Amino acid sequence: MTRIAIDAMGGDFAPKVTIEGAVWAAIDYNVPIELVGKEDVIKEELEKIQKKGLKVKAGFHSKRIKVDFSTLDIKITNANEVIEMGEAPGQAIRKKRNSSIVLAVNAVAADSSQAVVAAGSTGAAMASSLFGLGRLPGIERPAIAVTLPTMKKPFIMLDAGANSSCTPEMLYQFAIMGSVFAKNVYGRENPKIGILNIGEEAGKGNDLVQTTYKMLEENKDGLNFIGNVESKEIFYGNCDILICDGFSGNVVLKTIEGCSSMLFKMISQEFKHDLISIIIGLLAKPFMKKMYTRINYEEYGGALLLGVKGITIISHGRSSAYAIKNAIRVAKEAIETDVLKKIAAVYE
Amino acid sequence: MTRIAIDAMGGDFAPKVTIEGAVWAAIDYNVPIELVGKEDVIKEELEKIQKKGLKVKAGFHSKRIKVDFSTLDIKITNANEVIEMGEAPGQAIRKKRNSSIVLAVNAVAADSSQAVVAAGSTGAAMASSLFGLGRLPGIERPAIAVTLPTMKKPFIMLDAGANSSCTPEMLYQFAIMGSVFAKNVYGRENPKIGILNIGEEAGKGNDLVQTTYKMLEENKDGLNFIGNVESKEIFYGNCDILICDGFSGNVVLKTIEGCSSMLFKMISQEFKHDLISIIIGLLAKPFMKKMYTRINYEEYGGALLLGVKGITIISHGRSSAYAIKNAIRVAKEAIETDVLKKIAAVYE
Numbered sequence: 289m290t291r292i293a294i295d296a297m298g299g300d301f302a303p304k305v306t307i308e309g310a311v312w313a314a315i316d317y318n319v320p321i322e323l324v325g326k327e328d329v330i331k332e333e334l335e336k337i338q339k340k341g342l343k344v345k346a347g348f349h350s351k352r353i354k355v356d357f358s359t360l361d362i363k364i365t366n367a368n369e370v371i372e373m374g375e376a377p378g379q380a381i382r383k384k385r386n387s388s389i390v391l392a393v394n395a396v397a398a399d400s401s402q403a404v405v406a407a408g409s410t411g412a413a414m415a416s417s418l419f420g421l422g423r424l425p426g427i428e429r430p431a432i433a434v435t436l437p438t439m440k441k442p443f444i445m446l447d448a449g450a451n452s453s454c455t456p457e458m459l460y461q462f463a464i465m466g467s468v469f470a471k472n473v474y475g476r477e478n479p480k481i482g483i484l485n486i487g488e489e490a491g492k493g494n495d496l497v498q499t500t501y502k503m504l505e506e507n508k509d510g511l512n513f514i515g516n517v518e519s520k521e522i523f524y525g526n527c528d529i530l531i532c533d534g535f536s537g538n539v540v541l542k543t544i545e546g547c548s549s550m551l552f553k554m555i556s557q558e559f560k561h562d563l564i565s566i567i568i569g570l571l572a573k574p575f576m577k578k579m580y581t582r583i584n585y586e587e588y589g590g591a592l593l594l595g596v597k598g599i600t601i602i603s604h605g606r607s608s609a610y611a612i613k614n615a616i617r618v619a620k621e622a623i624e625t626d627v628l629k630k631i632a633a634v635y636e
Numbered sequence: 637m638t639r640i641a642i643d644a645m646g647g648d649f650a651p652k653v654t655i656e657g658a659v660w661a662a663i664d665y666n667v668p669i670e671l672v673g674k675e676d677v678i679k680e681e682l683e684k685i686q687k688k689g690l691k692v693k694a695g696f697h698s699k700r701i702k703v704d705f706s707t708l709d710i711k712i713t714n715a716n717e718v719i720e721m722g723e724a725p726g727q728a729i730r731k732k733r734n735s736s737i738v739l740a741v742n743a744v745a746a747d748s749s750q751a752v753v754a755a756g757s758t759g760a761a762m763a764s765s766l767f768g769l770g771r772l773p774g775i776e777r778p779a780i781a782v783t784l785p786t787m788k789k790p791f792i793m794l795d796a797g798a799n800s801s802c803t804p805e806m807l808y809q810f811a812i813m814g815s816v817f818a819k820n821v822y823g824r825e826n827p828k829i830g831i832l833n834i835g836e837e838a839g840k841g842n843d844l845v846q847t848t849y850k851m852l853e854e855n856k857d858g859l860n861f862i863g864n865v866e867s868k869e870i871f872y873g874n875c876d877i878l879i880c881d882g883f884s885g886n887v888v889l890k891t892i893e894g895c896s897s898m899l900f901k902m903i904s905q906e907f908k909h910d911l912i913s914i915i916i917g918l919l920a921k922p923f924m925k926k927m928y929t930r931i932n933y934e935e936y937g938g939a940l941l942l943g944v945k946g947i948t949i950i951s952h953g954r955s956s957a958y959a960i961k962n963a964i965r966v967a968k969e970a971i972e973t974d975v976l977k978k979i980a981a982v983y984e
Contacts, residue, residue: 374837439898449834452842486797486886489722494800494883519887520894535842538834539867539884543891546868550787551899554930558923565923572920575906575913582902 289320290623291363292616293401296325297370297388298408299612300605306407307333309612311342311355311362316613319620320361322401324392327366334362345610367391370408373605377411381419389413393420396598403599403619405590407607413600414450414593421598424628426635428455430595431462431534432602433469434541435588440525444470445484447531448591449538456499459483459531463504463511465594465631466529472625479528482517484536492516496533509634545585552580589614592622594631599623637668638971639711640964641749644673645718645736646756647960648953654755655681657960659690659703659710664961667968668709670749672740675714682710693958715739718756721953725759729767737761741768744946751947751967753938755955761948762798762941769946772976774983776803778943779810779882780950781817782889783936788873792818793832795879796939797886804847807831807879811852811859813942813979814877820973827876830865832884840864844881857982893933900928937962940970942979947971 294310296303303325311334314321323330334357341352369387371380381390389408393416395401406413410432418430431447446462447454463481470479483500485493490501493516504513517527519540532540555576559569581587589611590601599622603615622628642658644651651673659682662669671678682705689700717735719728729738737756741764743749754761758780766778779795794810795802811829818827831848833841838849841864852861865875867888880888903924907917929935937959938949947970951963970976 376839439901452834452840484887486800486883486890491724492800518890518894520890520897522891523894523898533842535834536884536887539832539887540891542834542866542868543870543888544895546866546871547892547895548899549868550871551896551927553787554927555924558927568916568919568923571916572923575916575920576903579899579902579906 290402290620291320291322291361291400292619293322293324293392293395293404294612294616295389295392295404295406295408295413296323296330297367298406298413299603299607301607302407303329303333305607305609306612308337308342308609309607310616311337311360312344312609312613313616314360314362315355317617317620319616320363322363322365322392322395324365324367324395325370325388326368327364330364343609345608365391365395371412373409375409375412377409377415380412381416390416390420393417393598393600396600397421402623403601405601405603405612405615405619407603407605407612407615410449410602413602417593417596417598417600421596421600424595424597424632424635427461427465427595428458430593431465432591433466433594434591436522436544437582438523438525442588443522443525443528443530444474445530445532445537445540446594447534447537448541449534450593451534453535454496454533456496456503459496459500459533460503461595462531463513463529464509464634466531467511468631468634469592469594469627470528472627472630473621474528476528478512480512480514480526481529481531482514482527484519484530484532484540485516486518488516488518490516500531586611587614589616589618592618597628599628638750638968639668639670639709639748640967641670641672641740641743641752642960642964643736643740643752643754643756643761644671644678645715646754646761647951647955649955650755651677651681653955653957654960656685656690656957657955658964659685659708660692660957660961661964662708662710663703665965665968667964668711670711670713670743672713672715672743673718673736674716675712678712691957693956713739713743719760721757723757723760725757725763728760729764738764738768741765741946741948744948745769750971751949753949753951753960753963753967755951755953755960755963758797758950761950765941765944765946765948769944769948772943772945772980772983775809775813775943776806778941779813780885780939781814781942782939784870784892785930786871786873790936791870791873791876791878792822793878793880793885793888794942795882795885796889797882798941799882801883802844802881804844804851807844807848807881808851809943810879811861811877812857812982814879815859816979816982817940817942817975818876820975820978821969822876824876826860828860828862828874829877829879830862830875832867832878832880832888833864834866836864836866838863848879934959935962937964937966940966945976947976
């Protein structure tokens with residue numbers, strides 16, 4: 289039986305929202321949960337849910353449901369400390385050995401849970417995973433593999449921010465890990481790998497991408513390399529895996545976040561000028577909502593930290609309960625498809 | 637009297653659209669123009685405009701106007717060769733000394749024009765500007781300074797793609813050039829300078845941004861450094877200048893382009909499901925258009941290649957006549973505000 293550990297204290301709206309998301313996942317996916325954090329706080333939140341019911345809110349739809357805890361398998365592991373967002377990750381995980389993220393990762397290391405979901409400090413989640421779980425054989429550094437929506441099917445971008453500086457060898461390993469992930473979790477056959485670059489031609493970009501290009505062209509591991517992909521092209525869904533250093537990947541991720549949020553705000557501003565614009569805005573709203581749902585990152589819930597010996601799902605700091613629920617789904621899929629063992633098999 | 641040279645053969649829709657934009661600018665801004673390209677082709681296009689009138693299309697508004705060429709000062713300089721998009725820039729400008737971009741830059745070097753607008757190969761425009769005009773004293777490498785819209789006022793990002801790899805010294809110079817530009821061309825007082833980074837804290841990011849951070853903190857040149865800015869924050873308009881290496885900058889630029897184009901396509905798809913959605917879509921269209929105009933890059937026309945001894949404006953390859961017209965406006969403003977002399981003054 290697989291169980292999924294959640295850092296109940298991690299995230300901008302924790303512990304309330306994190307715990308709600310975990311309870312929701314326990315109901316929807318029938319998955320045992322391990323809530324790691326301050327026991328009294330967690331119990332209090334669970335009691336609130338028992339009394340008032342659980343607010344389930346997906347995108348623009350919202351309702352309150354009654355929860356029968358007797359049918360759910362939710363375990364609490366007490367953790368007295370919390371690593372805050374501003375703390376230096378390396379120091380913090382050494383100093384706060386009883387923090388919720390460290391103990392949540394330890395639960396995976398000790399196999400009491402089989403995956404961990406973390407919406408707190410990304411640095412702390414990474415550091416505790418590296419320290420607590422270790423790296424997969426053959427992998428220098430883990431990468432954050434994030435799923436992004438496009439006009440067609442979503443694709444996986446890695447690294448989305450784990451490593452500010454990368455070597456070509458690391459990018460090559462990201463290609464291998466991404467390929468295994470796309471095949472096994474998303475069922476993509478012979479998944480297409482692109483390098484994020486500022487031009488399509490082979491000679492474009494900095495030394496890192498040029499050298500990586502050459503390595504992938506030699507194509508020793510049967511990877512399906514399709515060449516360079518510009519960031520304006522990624523939204524057409526022509527590649528399954530986009531590899532990049534963590535600085536560029538994080539820039540892409542946050543540009544998408546900022547740009548789409550700006551556009552939605554601008555649209556709603558245009559629909560607020562006068563009575564007619566307000567009425568038309570109300571008529572158009574359901575269509576805008578449908579579109580919003582198509583690109584809503586909450587649907588993808590969390591990004592897998594690929595390359596450590598255990599499943600760590602990193603969620604957005606601003607995760608809603610819905611996003612946490614979906615992150616737990618991603619964790620469950622990663623467990624069921626045995627993706628880590630398949631990555632390790634490449635290097636055997 | 638200032639004149640502006642245009643590479644008439646550069647751009648995906650050249651020479652037609654480039655020449656239309658130039659004629660439009662000559663009318664709107666009363667500015668003398670030097671069209672550089674194949675003389676017979678240019679003459680043919682001008683004759684067409686004389687016969688049929690000029691189609692002026694800004695965003696979604698379009699009309700045809702009669703042009704009285706006797707009131708316009710348009711000079712033609714013949715150039716037999718054209719540098720194509722795929723060619724290696726360095727080689728191409730040496731081999732094709734009579735290409736339209738090389739001769740357009742030469743016109744600036746010889747002071748027959750005071751600025752050049754180029755919508756063809758960015759690499760060729762850069763290489764010919766570096767070779768033909770030389771660098772400003774104190775500047776290692778020129779940067780592409782692009783203007784980007786936000787919820788509030790637009791900001792300048794540099795480098796948007798001229799240099800795939802940068803040193804901290806180069807980024808520091810970009811800060812100086814950007815600051816002079818923002819002050820003089822956009823009238824920003826004490827313009828705020830941010831570093832594009834993947835976190836706000838001082839220790840975030842790769843070596844390049846960390847070292848640049850320290851250099852800017854010392855603040856030797858009275859620069860108004862406000863720290864790191866994440867790419868999701870840039871759309872709030874909190875900084876006037878965002879500095880970054882050309883790889884990251886180009887990634888930001890093209891992610892915005894791709895992301896907004898995807899969102900507009902998705903919206904129009906939602907308004908095509910059935911009769912009701914089509915009707916509501918038609919009602920909502922004027923509001924979407926207004927919003928589109930707010931973020932339309934064509935309004936900004938072109939990016940200044942800052943750091944060479946002459947004014948080179950680089951326009952998008954897919955520039956419309958309206959974008960070319962606006963690029964010529966940007967060129968005119970750069971001439972009138974004497975921005976290059978003011979940058980040079982910093983290093984005297």
